[in-house]
Amino acid sequence: MDWRAESPELWAFLGSLRCGEVLSGTVTAIESFGVFVAFDDxxxxxxxxxxxxxxxxELSWRRFEVASDxxxxxQRVSGEFLQFDTWNAEARLSLRAMQPDPFHAFAECTTVGTELHGHVTQLVPFGVFVQVADGIEGLIHRRDLMSPTDEFVQIGDDAAVVVTGVxxxxxxxxxxxQTTGQL
Structure with missing residues (x-):
């Protein structure tokens, strides 16, 4: 569709937006691929x-299952303008850009060898994800789980871990x- 010809007012509006600009509006639809927002202006x-x-x-720094989480x-939202999607004639937004990245703050005070406690949040073919702080998950690779004394790991299990890389x-x-503790 030729958006310039079909909707010149929309094309002009989107073309006037600048990266980093904060836009506000109301969530009008939630789909499996993203969220639509009707702007105030x-x-x-x-x-x-x-x-x-x-x-x-772009919805959140934290892991979630579905957009409605x-x-x-x-709901009223404010997001940072990322780009003008000329194919769909949309303003691409980011809600997470409006919040500090919790991982960077965590990484600043965490070094290799740090012992942490958390709980198992996800089992994947290549390992186990463990939440060690609010919004912070790390991976224990499968090779680090293999031991004759290991029991089957389940979501929700407590985990004593050591940071091996950031x-x-x-x-x-x-x-x-942790070699002194069990997962």
């Missing part, structure tokens, strides 16, 4: 339930079982 979208769109990864239809750029925390 600006024209409506002729096809979608909102001119603003938030992809799933973070926002609800009818990748600030990728926001990854690597863990191992």
């Amino acid at each position: 600006g024209p409506p979208h002729p096809l979608y339930p909102g001119v603003g769109f938030i992809t799933i990864p 973070v926002v609800q239809v009818g 990748d600030r750029e990728r926001r990854q925390l690597f863990l191992s079982r």
